[in-house]
Amino acid sequence: PDGKRIVSGSWDKTVKIWDAETGAEVCTLSGFSTKVTSVAFSPDGTRIVCGSVECILKIWDAATGAEVCTLAGHSSAVISVSFSPDGKRVVSGSLDKLVKIWNAETGAEVCTLSGHADEVDSVAFSPDGKRVVSGSLDKLVKIWNA
DSSP, rough: OOSEEEEEEETTEEEEETTTTOOOEEEEOOOSSOEEEEEEEEETEEEEEEEEETTTEEEEEEETTOOEEEEEEEOOOOOEEEEEEESEEEEEEESSSSEEEEEEETOEEEEEEESSOOOOEEEEEEESSSSSEEETTTTTTEEEEO
């Protein structure tokens, strides 16, 4: 968010934080048993959310590299993740055709949004945090109240 760091997820089961100016690796986060499919910084840059093939999300402290919480509830790979504009919620999209909204502080599932006929490959909050948009292989883009 501040333009100084970049986060990446990899099929080598790691998440890396990079210095955007020098390209140097700052930190490696480990804790997944399979491929990491999606990563995002919180709006204030203090946390990172990651989705993986193992059907879970993890939230990390971006400064210390400590795992904050694990979010479990999808029945298939998590393909897309994003923080809400206020950083209090996370949205995820999965191969299980579901969109889930989570409490980013506790890891609790807030709600499940169902209605896609195929995998959900992209999710995001609206700028005001009141809606979630999801894109799916069913060729539909859905807008949900968050």
